[in-house]
Amino acid sequence: MLVSKMLSKATLLAVVCAASVSAITVARAQSATEIQLSYKDKKFDPAEISAPVNTPIVIKLKNLDAKAMEFESKTLKVEKVVAGSSDAVINVRAQKAGRYEFFDEYNEKTARGALVVK
């Protein structure tokens, strides 16, 4: 009984794995807009970035401060910790036209910026 139990568990696991692997595709076919953004002295530079409508966006963020920061945007559904003096890649799905604010969660009041999609 124990063996059959373990066997069926293994089959289940295999099915789940197969399903998830088949769902994974290597890369997004649609080419993404790449945006460079840096963070220094608790400020984003540039404070406003823009991207075309309905295309995926890749933000390359350089944290030039020695402290870690957390790039966050509620409207873009992004949350990413960036260690001090290091880079990060942030994938943003294709967006409708609009202004999307982002900020450093650790300095929410002062460190703010926006992505304008048009």
Add this chain to the structure above:
Amino acid sequence: MLAALIIVFREVFEAGLIVGIVLAVTRSVPHRNQWIGGGVLAGVLAACVVAMFASALSNLFAGMGQELFNAVILCVAVVMLTWHNVWMARHGSELAGELRAAGQAVVEGSKSLLALAVVVGVAVLREGSEVVLFLYGVVAAKGDSGWDVALGGFAGMALGAVVCLLTYFGLLRIPARALFATTTVLIALLAAGMAAQAAAFLEKANWLTAMDTIVWDSGWILSDSSFAGRALHTLIGYTDQPTEMQLAVYLAILLVTFVLMRLYGSPAKATPAPAPS
């Protein structure tokens, strides 16, 4: 100080809810405090390690290390939660009933405790590494009222512990008979929500691109960044803009849990236990 308190509290809140639920689930299991405490401790240690290597972790897999790491540990938690539910369907009555004295139940019980300790560890690890990074940054910077912020951070952690206790004692108010059914449903929803979150992380890493259309946008009713939204996000996996894939994964986990509980759940109610010979 208040800002630090809010930042830290936001992170530990989720872990607090999960630990509270796990404590309620295991209320009658012997030695559960050591296991759950061990899970929390392991989570804290792991969080420090992850924070230390945050930069290296981030750079793995073309900058998507963080997302993939989160997805993997969430999957581990999902497996553990589901396994616990299935296990409880089989042995729950032994634990809750008078048969608890049986040495077998204690041994078996610790298996399930290990699974839940892992879940607790994962919850603490996920939220903890951000807290560690934040507090470390503050302390390392010294100058600007570091102690004040650190104090706020610890107050935030204390509030997280309060959330944990409130969840625990709130659940214990449910009559013992109904508690088992309640926690089973809670854990199934928790697991489904975590699985959907794992899918969301894989989507962010561009590893999962199928079915990425957003099904609905309920942000105008309840934003998932509001307080209630966050609580529901942790408890039942609420998201205001779920993709088809997240929804499919969510429902699949619920279905798998239900089927496994049916398959392996003990038919104890129908057939009396064989008499010892």
